[in-house]
Amino acid sequence: MEQIGSGRTAEIYAWGENKILKLFSADYPSESIEYEFKASQYVYSLSFLIPKPKMVIKLEGRKGIIMDRARGLSMVYLLGKRPWKIFKYMAELAQIHCSLHKELGKAPLVDQKEQIKKKIKKVPLLDEGEKEFIIRHLESLTDGDRVCHGDFHPGNILIGEKPQVIDWMDAKRGNPAGDVARSLLLLGQGTVPSGLPPGLGFFLNRIRGIAKKAYLRRYLQESPVELQEIKQWILPVASARLAEDIPLEERRNLLRIVKREINFNEMRSG
Numbered sequence: 001m002e003q004i005g006s007g008r009t010a011e012i013y014a015w016g017e018n019k020i021l022k023l024f025s026a027d028y029p030s031e032s033i034e035y036e037f038k039a040s041q042y043v044y045s046l047s048f049l050i051p052k053p054k055m056v057i058k059l060e061g062r063k064g065i066i067m068d069r070a071r072g073l074s075m076v077y078l079l080g081k082r083p084w085k086i087f088k089y090m091a092e093l094a095q096i097h098c099s100l101h102k103e104l105g106k107a108p109l110v111d112q113k114e115q116i117k118k119k120i121k122k123v124p125l126l127d128e129g130e131k132e133f134i135i136r137h138l139e140s141l142t143d144g145d146r147v148c149h150g151d152f153h154p155g156n157i158l159i160g161e162k163p164q165v166i167d168w169m170d171a172k173r174g175n176p177a178g179d180v181a182r183s184l185l186l187l188g189q190g191t192v193p194s195g196l197p198p199g200l201g202f203f204l205n206r207i208r209g210i211a212k213k214a215y216l217r218r219y220l221q222e223s224p225v226e227l228q229e230i231k232q233w234i235l236p237v238a239s240a241r242l243a244e245d246i247p248l249e250e251r252r253n254l255l256r257i258v259k260r261e262i263n264f265n266e267m268r269s270g
Helices: 030-044 075-081 084-103 113-120 128-140 176-189 201-222 225-243 248-269
Strands: 005-008 010-015 019-024 053-059 062-068 146-148 158-160 172-174
Touching: 010 075, 019 053, 062 146, 075 084, 075 158, 075 201, 084 113, 084 146, 084 158, 084 176, 113 128, 113 172, 113 176, 128 225, 128 248, 146 176, 158 176, 172 225, 176 201, 176 225, 176 248, 201 225, 225 248
Parallel strands: none
Antiparallel strands: 005 010, 010 019, 019 062, 053 062, 146 172
């Protein structure tokens, strides 16, 4: 098989002429693979722009998902190669996100708040009092019933004849404001994907602030979601991100954001 890509949890292989195999690492939880497949099936049934999931298979002791091959280049790669188009790409990113958030989330998508809460409870860098405060804050926020990607950023958008959204392992049913808050954190703090041409990662880090502002501005123009509501989700979403396998520098930056948000919310509630 020809390997055509890789990530933290899986490798991507060509599978015939028009399909790919996303082959997960041997220790990746089987239930998470099944969930991604079912979530992808649901989103595809909405006629949203994602590669059609075909089946789950087992190959040499590892599980994988076969799906249609999405033709195109990663938006994060294109941003580095064509920086003068940053506002065009960020407008497209926001418009795709708005379109997704118009869709009604139903089973098998899991509840957004419950998943965030589970992650917060696992964060070793926060004490029990801080976790309880963050969870109370989370529970005070408005519930939602929309489809949320859970990891929506330029690296998960393929640009070709038509845009395609990939990697639905974190898909949820919830409030779009929380999904946007996650995207803002990823645009502002997220690790640039490995495997990019030399110097491209450095350049992308330099323009991330512009990209973040351009995405947010366009999203607010296209969506009924208010900026203040998005800001309220930063604390729980950043805290949940700390439970993930992320680089040390990003972890430190996120922890500073979490501590700042805790202090701000404590003062406002006090």
